[in-house]
Amino acid sequence: MIVREADYDRPDTLAPAFAGVQKLLLISSTEVSGRLPQHRAVIEATQRAGVSLIAYTSMLHADTSSATLAIEHRQTEEVIADSGVPPSSCAMAGTPRTICWRFRRLWSTAPSSASRKTGVSRPQRGGTMPRPQPWC
Secondary structure, eight states, rough: OOOOOOOOTTTGGHHHTTEEEEEEEEOSSOOTTTHHHHHHHHHHHHHHTTTTTEEEEOOTTHHHOOOHHHHHHHHHHHHHHTTTTTTTOOOOOOHHHHHHHHHHHHHHHHHHHHHTTTOOOOOOOOTOOOBBBBBB
């Protein structure tokens, strides 16, 4: 196992941590009203590292929710959609056991970097990520 340091508040740690990574699970930061810059730094680092898929732990219905918490989740989904890295958004609904199962399923069905170059589509600029599914 390889352990690498990646600190949301130290963007210089991100690109080296993602070197050689194909699929990344971006777990939402706990910095309410401050997580978007942290998430943006991660997303930019994934672009530089050539990551082929970002799975983001959003919230259910972030695209339509009026909850204040939904704003940063919605904004993060938009940054991912605009990044060119194929997105997958999974709402954090369920127990830790079912969430782990869902991400394992996502990882096993995610496109490879080769398929990314051959037609995996992404939302158009200004669009949003696919609506998070409680089953991922």
